Amino acid sequence: MVKRLGREAGIAVLVLALGGCADAGSGEGAAGVGVDQEYGKPLLGQELSEGKADSFDGLQGPRTDVLSSETAVWEVTRRWYEVSPEAGIAWPADSGLTWDQKYSAWIGAMEKLPSASGSYTTFELLTPWGKKLPAPTLECAETAIFLRITFASWYGLPFFLTAHSPTLGTMHFGHFGIVDADGRRISGYPRFATSYTDYTAQMGSLPTEELLARWPHDENLRGKVLTTLRDDRNAFLGEDAFAGAYFDEVFLNKRVGQFLLRALTNLGSIHLIDARRNTFNATAEAIRPGDIMLERWQARGIGHTLVVKHVEERDGGHLDIEAVYGSMPRIQPRWYDSGLTRQTFTSELTGGEGESYEGDRYVTLGGGLKRWRTPVTKSGRWFNIVPVADRDAYINSTDFDALAARPDRFDALMGELSPEEERDILIQQIETARAALREHPASCSNRERREEAFAKLVELNASAFGIDAETTDRTYRELDDYVFAELVYTESKTCCWNSTTEAMYVLIMALNDQRVQDTATASCNPPLVFKAREGDYAEFRDFAIASGQGDAWVEWSADETCPQADVSDDTETAHQWADFCAIATDLL
Numbered sequence: 001m002v003k004r005l006g007r008e009a010g011i012a013v014l015v016l017a018l019g020g021c022a023d024a025g026s027g028e029g030a031a032g033v034g035v036d037q038e039y040g041k042p043l044l045g046q047e048l049s050e051g052k053a054d055s056f057d058g059l060q061g062p063r064t065d066v067l068s069s070e071t072a073v074w075e076v077t078r079r080w081y082e083v084s085p086e087a088g089i090a091w092p093a094d095s096g097l098t099w100d101q102k103y104s105a106w107i108g109a110m111e112k113l114p115s116a117s118g119s120y121t122t123f124e125l126l127t128p129w130g131k132k133l134p135a136p137t138l139e140c141a142e143t144a145i146f147l148r149i150t151f152a153s154w155y156g157l158p159f160f161l162t163a164h165s166p167t168l169g170t171m172h173f174g175h176f177g178i179v180d181a182d183g184r185r186i187s188g189y190p191r192f193a194t195s196y197t198d199y200t201a202q203m204g205s206l207p208t209e210e211l212l213a214r215w216p217h218d219e220n221l222r223g224k225v226l227t228t229l230r231d232d233r234n235a236f237l238g239e240d241a242f243a244g245a246y247f248d249e250v251f252l253n254k255r256v257g258q259f260l261l262r263a264l265t266n267l268g269s270i271h272l273i274d275a276r277r278n279t280f281n282a283t284a285e286a287i288r289p290g291d292i293m294l295e296r297w298q299a300r301g302i303g304h305t306l307v308v309k310h311v312e313e314r315d316g317g318h319l320d321i322e323a324v325y326g327s328m329p330r331i332q333p334r335w336y337d338s339g340l341t342r343q344t345f346t347s348e349l350t351g352g353e354g355e356s357y358e359g360d361r362y363v364t365l366g367g368g369l370k371r372w373r374t375p376v377t378k379s380g381r382w383f384n385i386v387p388v389a390d391r392d393a394y395i396n397s398t399d400f401d402a403l404a405a406r407p408d409r410f411d412a413l414m415g416e417l418s419p420e421e422e423r424d425i426l427i428q429q430i431e432t433a434r435a436a437l438r439e440h441p442a443s444c445s446n447r448e449r450r451e452e453a454f455a456k457l458v459e460l461n462a463s464a465f466g467i468d469a470e471t472t473d474r475t476y477r478e479l480d481d482y483v484f485a486e487l488v489y490t491e492s493k494t495c496c497w498n499s500t501t502e503a504m505y506v507l508i509m510a511l512n513d514q515r516v517q518d519t520a521t522a523s524c525n526p527p528l529v530f531k532a533r534e535g536d537y538a539e540f541r542d543f544a545i546a547s548g549q550g551d552a553w554v555e556w557s558a559d560e561t562c563p564q565a566d567v568s569d570d571t572e573t574a575h576q577w578a579d580f581c582a583i584a585t586d587l588l
Contacts, residue, residue, distance in 0.1 A: 042266060043266060044266045045165070046163055046164050046270045047164050047170075053397060054396060054397045056385060056386045056394070057385050057386075058276060058383050058384045058386070059162075059276050059277050059383070061160055061162065061381055062183030063182050063380055063381050064183070064380055064381060066184055067179065067183040068184075068185060070185075070191040070193050071176060071177030071191050071193065072176055072177055073174075073192045073256055074152075074253055074256060075156060075175075076157065077156030079157070079158070079374075080103075080157055080375075081099070081374070081387060081388065082098060083096060084099075089109070089126045089127070090102065090108070090126065098389065099155060100390075103290050107308070107309060108309065108310055110124055110126050111123065115331070115334075117439055119436075119439060120334050120432065121334070121335040122134060122332040123309070123324060128154050130211075130212065131215075131249070131250070135324075135333050136234055136332070137332055138332075138333065139330050140269070140305040140327060141269040141272060141303075142226075142268075142330075143307055143325065143326040144272060144305050145264060145267055145272075146264065147290075148290075149256070149260060149263065150256075153251070153256040158175055158374070158376075159174050159175050159375060160173060160175065161263070161267055162274070162278060162384070168186060169181055171186060172382075173263045174375070176382075177191070177192050178259075195258075196221075197216075198254065198255055199216045199252040199254070200252045200253050203216065215249075216252065217248055218254040221245075221247060221254050221258060222244050223245075224242065225243060229329070231329040231499075232330050243260075243261065244257060269296075269303040269304070269305050272292055273296060273303070273366030273367070274366075275370070276397070277384060278373060278384060279370035279372055279373060281396070281403060282369045283393050283394075283406070284369060284410050286393030287308060287321065289310060291307075293306040293307075293345060293350060293368070293369055293370075294306075294350065295347065295349040297357075298356060298360070303367070304325070304344075305325060306324065306325040307323060307325065308323050310322040316415060318413060320338040321341050321342075321414060324336070329440060329498045329499075329559075338414065339428065342425075343425075345407070346408070346410050347407060350362075350406065351366070352367075352407035352408070353404050361400075363403050368403060368406050368407075369406060373386060419465065423457065423461070423464075423465075427457070429449065430453045430457070430476070432449075433446040433447070433453065434478070437450075437505070438480075439501075440498065440501070441504055441508055441530055442497040442498070442500040442530070443498075444487050444489050444492065444494065447486045447487060450481065451486045451576075454481075458472050470582070477577065479513075479516065479527060480509070481577070482527045482580045483509065483528070483530055486572065486573040488570075488572070488573055490563070491570065492531065492571055493558075493565055494556075495564070496559060496560055496561075496562035498559035498560060499554050501554060503549070504544075504552065504553060507547065507549060507552060508540055510543070511543040512528055516588060517588060524581035524584055528540075531569075531570035532567065533570075534569065535566075
């Protein structure tokens with residue numbers, strides 16, 4: 001979930017809450033990792049390396065002679081740099097592609113699919129066994145990590161991410177299990193190979209129809225969730241199907257599902273920015289599906305992660321770049337086309353020029369285009385290296401000039417937009433925010449996204465089309481915009497309330513439809529803004545009860561860290577829009 005803080009001080013600070021999760025069944029507390037209040041999950045830290053020189057070879061991982069076969073999640077049978085002739089789920093026979101390039105092909109081949117809510121587009125996961133499933137419900141960094149681990153495990157490719165525990169020091173999450181700096185199993189984490197079953201050798205070679213009919217299930221795995229909020233539900237698999245059930249459906253090797261529950265709980269975007277250990281900075285020109293775009297606005301803590309989904313050259317040599325991203329509360333990853341992706345890829349938050357509200361240069365915070373390092377063994381240890389084939393695309397973390405130039409380079413690569421194209425993109429951004437509010441009507445992030453897009457639309461209409469602000473509001477505003485007015489995050493307890501639902505949205509709008517269309521009064525009735533009054537939401541709850549839908553009303557709860565929980569009356573921002581009653585006839 002995105003929030004902006006400090007508006008009253010004239011500072012627009014973008015903050016993305018990735019968390020709100022705790023793996024209720026993975027034993028994550030065994031490593032002594034407390035729940036991170038900003039993320040809302042037991043997130044491991046990282047010894048930050050941005051601004052420090054990195055190298056092709058990376059930093060040393062665990063010792064190969066210490067690793068135990070008992071802790072292994074899957075066996076490594078291939079290497080990312082190898083070329084093999086067999087056809088696969090996204091490439092033909094004799095493709096000439098390395099496995100790293102096949103990963104990119106797999107990401108690019110997955111097609112669009114309506115989300116479970118039907119309000120936006122997600123993607124359909126392709127598996128090696130002919131099974132296709134809608135994308136899982138995850139937050140943004142989890143989406144990137146899930147995709148990489150999934151592909152690596154299916155094809156026997158090495159993988160590990162390095163993190164840091166304040167009590168245990170360096171930790172490695174990989175195909176070899178969850179181990180310390182040397183490679184010893186960390187107490188409390190499983191011996192995956194001896195604790196869980198891998199059905200791949202037994203069933204992986206069966207004909208597709210027979211395999212799908214006999215697909216093995218692990219009831220222990222199926223019952224697991226990523227979060228006590230239970231926002232990782234995959235309703236297309238059943239009402240009680242959460243992350244564990246999804247993993248059970250896509251992995252014959254049940255160890256991978258159990259591993260993912262731990263990895264996704266303990267890892268986040270802070271680990272994806274680590275360009276000495278886990279990823280590396282790539283040039284804008286080298287972008288391909290499977291790369292990661294990171295927004296960063298603080299040295300530690302939360303950020304935003306997009307996975308590059310599609311890259312296509314169009315007329316004039318310009319690139320269309322599409323991406324997918326999860327969010328919080330967790331969603332099926334949302335698919336952004338090139339117009340919407342452009343806003344992120346050209347933002348200073350992706351490692352460009354400028355400074356954060358804390359006074360840090362954005363270019364030093366680790367944002368921008370990243371690509372996965374690939375594991376190799378040398379001198380008796382695992383290392384995550386920059387692949388030899390990608391070294392022309394590599395930028396060292398201390399080359400601030402080259403890093404900071406990337407947002408402007410993406411601006412040039414993605415080409416100029418006509419005023420009409422820019423207008424259409426802004427209208428799409430507004431509707432995207434509205435759609436998200438229909439699912440989670442308390443969302444302050446989407447209220448702000450909508451209003452930011454409206455501010456740009458007003459400016460564009462005035463400069464390019466000679467249309468004044470009131471006419472823009474008359475043309476494009478809806479009743480929803482006034483009901484879900486923008487709130488000051490730090491002064492509004494509604495902004496902490498992630499558990500609001502689509503059923504609540506329907507009730508809120510039903511009350512307001514009745515209110516503004518009341519013909520008993522001759523004067524205009526402005527809508528009732530959905531916000532806290534006297535610390536409560538009594539008018540909305542009472543309406544739900546009176547409508548016989550009291551069970552659909554969810555009481556307020558602090559679903560994330562909420563310093564403003566004791567606020568009595570939420571504060572609306574200073575709105576720039578036309579007064580509702582002045583344009584009501586155009587809205588109703």
